Each structure stands twice: as C-alpha cells, then as structure tokens.
Amino acid sequence: MKLEVEFWTLVGLLLGFMGFLFSIARLFLGQMEKRQMERFSRLEISLQNLNSLEREFLTFKAELPIQYVRREDYVRGQTVIEAKLDALYNKLEVVQHDKFEKDN
Known part of the structure; x- marks a missing residue:
C-alpha cells in the first residue's frame, strides 16, 4: 500500500x-x-x-x-504599705501608752 x-x-x-x-x-x-x-x-x-x-x-x-503589675512590683509595694502601717501602729501604741500613764 x-x-x-x-x-x-x-x-x-x-x-x-x-x-x-x-x-x-x-x-x-x-x-x-x-x-x-x-x-x-x-x-x-x-x-x-x-x-x-x-x-x-x-x-x-x-x-x-x-x-x-509584675509580681515583684506588687510584693515591693505591699511591703512598703505594710511597713508604713507598722510604723503607724507603733505611733498609736506610744500615744495610747502615754495617755494611759497620764490617766493613772
């Protein structure tokens, strides 16, 4: 083909x-x-x-x-506040003691 x-x-x-x-x-x-x-x-x-x-x-x-607030910053702030409260408590104790001695 x-x-x-x-x-x-x-x-x-x-x-x-x-x-x-x-x-x-x-x-x-x-x-x-x-x-x-x-x-x-x-x-x-x-x-x-x-x-x-x-x-x-x-x-x-x-x-x-x-x-x-970081934990350390919070603890530091709380320590300062507690120290101030302790100082205030001591002053109040002294005032109460002086007042008690005055009354007696």
Whole structure:
C-alpha cells in the first residue's frame, strides 16, 4: 500500500497541527496564570490578616505594662504599705501608752 501526499497538503497539516499545539499551550498557560493570580490574591489577603494581627499584638504589647503589675512590683509595694502601717501602729501604741500613764 502506497500513500502519496502532496507537499502543500503536508505543510497545511503540519501548520494545522502546530496551530492546535499553540492553542493548547495558550489555554494551558492561561489556566496557569489564572491559578497563579488566585494564589497571589489569597496570599495578599493572608498578608493583610497577618499585618492586622501584628498590629493588634503590638497594641496588646504596649498596653500590657499599663494593665498588669509584675509580681515583684506588687510584693515591693505591699511591703512598703505594710511597713508604713507598722510604723503607724507603733505611733498609736506610744500615744495610747502615754495617755494611759497620764490617766493613772
């Protein structure tokens, strides 16, 4: 069996096949670009969420010393208050003792 094809028919078939491959490649690249744009938009949204979380964390970090007292600072403050109360109690004892001696 012998198959004869003219040169221009072969060129036409070759050009048609190359056009088909080119259109498939364009379609494939378009799909890739669409997926890439979706991925970039999701990444951009997550970056915005990350920036808002970072801003919120920095705000929390700035407010933390205002709202909370460290244990050591609380103990130090309580020690000062208790020392002042002890001094006041001692003065009241002296005044009461002097008053009691005056009355007797």
